[in-house]
Amino acid sequence: MAGIELSPEQLEKFIGLLVNYIEEQRKHYRPAAAPLPPSQRTGLAKFFPAAIMDTRVLKLEGERVPNPEFLSVLKIMGIGPLLDPSSLPAVTFVDVIVFQVPYTPEMLFHELVHAEQFRQLGTQKFMQHYVKGFLASGRFEDILLERHGFELARRYAQQPQEAFSVAAAVQAWIEQQYRAASTKH
Ligand SMILES: [Zn+2]
Incomplete structure (x- = not known):
């Protein structure tokens, strides 16, 4: 445990703030983001459901995504360590991927997996899993x-021709999480 102990009520509020942050950033970046690069579309379509192929991508130049305001407050209070979105190579806001560094096909694939996780879990549950893990x-x-x-x-980068279903893999992963949670007392 890294020093952050939150009550269930605090955790719920914290997740609520993060969900708002995700929604705000999604709205902010979506208009400037472009469809998936045509050069990679065909290859990626073998792995992802049609809905994920509508994900939009933006590469930031000379700026970084803003951190949630409440993270700064927590930092001032000495609570941490915290995960700064501005320090990550990329952030996926539901169906909008914002890259902060030049990216490879493998990095794009990774972010599209997040888009699929968002699609299956919904933003609230995605953030619950994410925050608890952290x-x-x-x-x-x-x-x-x-x-x-x-x-x-x-797996994709090692064998880009060996198509598999990311949707099925994510679904199996979610089921496994809930089975694991239900076997804990
Ligand atoms: Zn990631």
Whole structure:
């Protein structure tokens, strides 16, 4: 435990603030974002459902996504470590991917897995999983939604011709999480 202990009520409020942040950023960036690069569309369509192929992508130049205001407040209060969206290579806001660095096909694939996780879980549940994973250790790598994204993107990068269903993989992952949660007392 990395020093953040939240009551269930605090956790719920915290997640509510994050959901608002995600929705605000999605609205802000969507108009400037473009459809998936035509050069990669055909390849990606073998892995993702049609809805995910409508995801839009934006590469920021000379700016970073803003951090949620409440993160700054928590930092001033000495609560942390916290995950700064502005420090990540990319952030997916539901169906809008914002890259903050030049990106590879593998990185795009990883973010599209997040888009599929958002699609299946909904923003509220996505953020619940995300925050719980982070609070458990304070480490980005321990967020299970991230681990699954990295795992599937690696599989794609190693064999881009070997199509598999990301939707089925994410669905199986979600079912496994709920089975694991229900076997805990
Ligand atoms: Zn990620």
